[in-house]
Amino acid sequence: MEYRVSVRELLVGLERAVEAGEHRLWAVRCAHALGLEGIAVSLRWGSELVWFSDEISARLEDAQFTLGQGPGMEKEFGKFGQGPCHVPDLGSYAGERWPQFVAAARALGVGALFVWPIRSGTVRCGTLTGYRGSPGPLTARQEADGLRVADALTGRLLAWRPGEEAAAGGVDGAGEAGVVELHRAEVHQATGVLSYQLGVPMEEALVRMRARAFASGLPLTEVAREILRALPS
């Protein structure tokens, strides 16, 4: 029970950590709470590494991206209704599926890898990836907590402004924009509208809407309401 509280407390402290620019510290605490040695958070679009707790996590993400293989790079991974992708033993069958990546991960001393999709409905936003040196599955509790953390990171990721120095754990530019208020139905409705209007997938529609918000300096909710005004009432 104590362990569970710590994950909850971690999520309560997420905003404060972001405001204080303590991404890395938060990531380290998060990794420990999940029983992992390190975690990394990446945006799918452009496969940008957003947060990481340690060098090995960062290099694991780089390896996936540059090699174009690994659990987080699977086309189907993270689609609606799909669960996380867990590889509790990198030494077994995983080598057949992602040979170069598994070789790179093992060279880093990684024995087990756990990836949760970060998503918003049908939109796949990014991934939460954690590792351990020793192989072995997560407990059911750790698995559920990872899901909760991944779900909590969605709003955070959507507020993150690409190209800023957030990954280094420095000053966070996204703090000003604030977390995307994902309980606002308008944001999701407008994503659907924009997807149809522009003829682009949902992911792309959400990115474009986010770009409009950043460019105009308006909150995402306002941009969403503007888009919805085009519909008959």
Next chain:
Amino acid sequence: MSRERKIAETFVELAGTLVADFDVIDFLHQLTVRCRDIFAVADAAVLLAYPGPQLYSPAPCDPGPALSKVLELALTGGPALDAYRTSAAVSPGNLAHAHAHERAGWQDFTPLAREAGYTYASAVPLRLREETIGSLLLLRATDSPLPADDLAMAQAFADAATIGLLHARSVRHGETLDSQLSAALHSRVTIEQGKGFFAARGNISLDDAFTAMRRHARRHRLLLTDVARHVVETGSLPEPPSAASPCCPAEDASNE
């Protein structure tokens, strides 16, 4: 149908989650429908605290104009938040009385709820053993508050619903409560995304888009979330499964 029979049916519904095609949003939506019917409340809404400590409302998916007006403030103050925070039922607050303003945290909620036409607001927590996952908001628009016995019955519904969620067997996930809460969050978002897409495509209102998706889901016995997802992914409503096509038209009409 007698009230007793409706109550009995509701308990059976709330327990009937061990099915392959369980849809968490339909389940929570149905809970709000039953509350409106049985307790003579104008509106009911489920609020969940997932993934973080903040509440959001997964059901109903089609809040009317009055409920839409108050729902956002109910997330941050008033009976629903109180019930979640204290893990105890919140007895009806008279929205017309000045002292309702004096309840800590109700000051924004009360005038807006009164303006929306509500008279009494109460709520019960959704809890499981020592854990509280959210609350059930009950808004009345009549001259009398919700009787204490009804509030106790609403608490029993809420308890049964939480146990139902915990036991729900979903094909996609494991059987933890958290995976149901995650499914509720993403299902709700998917439905909103589908509403937006379908409305833009047909140049219709969001409400009409939702009605069309729900009608299609009911007529062809599909899950609302699956219909919404299909709309988002392919641009159109899913084809009915061929086995279910000889569906009785008379039954369709009675479902609307």
